Amino acid sequence: MQVAVRVSYRLRNKMKSYHDIVGDGGSGILEQVAEHRTRIADGLAGVRHLVAVGSGKGGVGKSTLTLHLAGALRARGLRIAILDADFNGPSQARMAGVQGALFVPGSHKVSLPRTSNGIGVFSMGSVIPESQALEFESAAQGESQTWRATREFALLGEILGSFEWGALDLLMFDLPPGAERTVQYADFLGPCTSFLLVTIPSEVARGVVARSVAALSKGPNRILGYVENMSGYYCRDCNAIKPLFMSSETPRLGIPCLGTVPFDPELARFCDGGISFAELGDTTIRRALDDVAQQLLESLI
Numbered sequence: 569m570q571v572a573v574r575v576s577y578r579l580r581n582k583m584k585s586y587h588d589i590v591g592d593g594g595s596g597i598l599e600q601v602a603e604h605r606t607r608i609a610d611g612l613a614g615v616r617h618l619v620a621v622g623s624g625k626g627g628v629g630k631s632t633l634t635l636h637l638a639g640a641l642r643a644r645g646l647r648i649a650i651l652d653a654d655f656n657g658p659s660q661a662r663m664a665g666v667q668g669a670l671f672v673p674g675s676h677k678v679s680l681p682r683t684s685n686g687i688g689v690f691s692m693g694s695v696i697p698e699s700q701a702l703e704f705e706s707a708a709q710g711e712s713q714t715w716r717a718t719r720e721f722a723l724l725g726e727i728l729g730s731f732e733w734g735a736l737d738l739l740m741f742d743l744p745p746g747a748e749r750t751v752q753y754a755d756f757l758g759p760c761t762s763f764l765l766v767t768i769p770s771e772v773a774r775g776v777v778a779r780s781v782a783a784l785s786k787g788p789n790r791i792l793g794y795v796e797n798m799s800g801y802y803c804r805d806c807n808a809i810k811p812l813f814m815s816s817e818t819p820r821l822g823i824p825c826l827g828t829v830p831f832d833p834e835l836a837r838f839c840d841g842g843i844s845f846a847e848l849g850d851t852t853i854r855r856a857l858d859d860v861a862q863q864l865l866e867s868l869i
């Protein structure tokens with residue numbers, strides 16, 4: 569009884585209803601949001617192109633292509649950085665060889681770790697060991713889903729606003745899987761971010777990517793085109809590309825194809841070992857990645 573009285577006293581005297589709240593309720597939230605947006609815009613002011621590498625489908629090679637297309641462009645002298653936006657499944661730290669890299673203060677903000685070939689990389693994998701998951705703890709029971717999504721984008725905003733992106737030709741976002749999440753990222757990153765989609769020659773993958781195309785097409789973001797990854801298996805013994813998937817269908821994604829990249833076990837080894845594009849040598853896989861990088865550049869003009 570005493571407890572009930574105390575609770576109702578607290579409710580009567582402390583809690584406000586919507587009608588009691590004037591403006592932003594004194595939180596200054598509108599100013600905070602505006603300030604935050606200005607900080608992000610200032611931080612990205614020196615970046616010429618923003619490209620998000622997505623798919624909708626998981627495991628099709630988004631992270632691999634992000635890193636190695638960045639490598640191919642870097643080899644042409646472009647200034648490139650990667651933001652690994654897959655906070656819960658970060659791959660770039662390992663692939664780019666920046667696991668355990670320290671975030672050190674720069675002249676104004678936090679300096680970006682760099683790969684051996686000079687690509688700036690932010691990846692959660694640099695700070696969180698692979699044995700641990702990133703957890704966004706919910707303030708309220710049963711609301712962790714909403715909380716997680718909110719926190720994820722708040723974190724992305726923090727990263728964009730806190731690191732020194734500097735003068736770049738291209739900032740690439742390595743997106744997590746999920747067609748709906750791809751659109752959420754498009755909403756958050758804004759209309760200046762263009763999309764490069766990745767698929768593989770399976771109808772299942774193409775179906776998911778087609779959903780992402782349909783969803784993205786409703787918004788203002790440009791879709792530069794798609795890359796078909798794992799389009800055949802590169803056999804080093806016979807120096808030939810053999811079929812990997814049995815699908816004979818030509819893709820019907822309705823967007824430009826920027827090229828195809830075969831599955832090469834050597835490339836997978838490079839990814840696992842954090843070996844850079846520069847060390848690929850004059851190989852079939854390097855030429856395939858180079859061709860896609862060229863198409864990507866032309867699509868940005």
Ligand SMILES: Nc1ncnc2c1ncn2[C@@H]1O[C@H](COP(=O)(O)OP(=O)(O)OP(=O)(O)O)[C@@H](O)[C@H]1O
Pocket residue numbers: 625626627628629630631632633654657659743744745797798829830831832833834835836837839840
């Ligand atoms: N063309 C390729 N040749 C060899 N290995 C590849 C190729 N493309 C991707 N891989 C390998 O396949 C695995 C999955 O690739 P990756 O992590 O890039 O996919 P993803 O789409 O980013 O996955 P996720 O949806 O989990 O983010 C990795 O081990 C990568 O090294």
Ligand SMILES: [Mg+2]
Pocket residue numbers: 630631632654659742743744
């Ligand atoms: Mg990935």
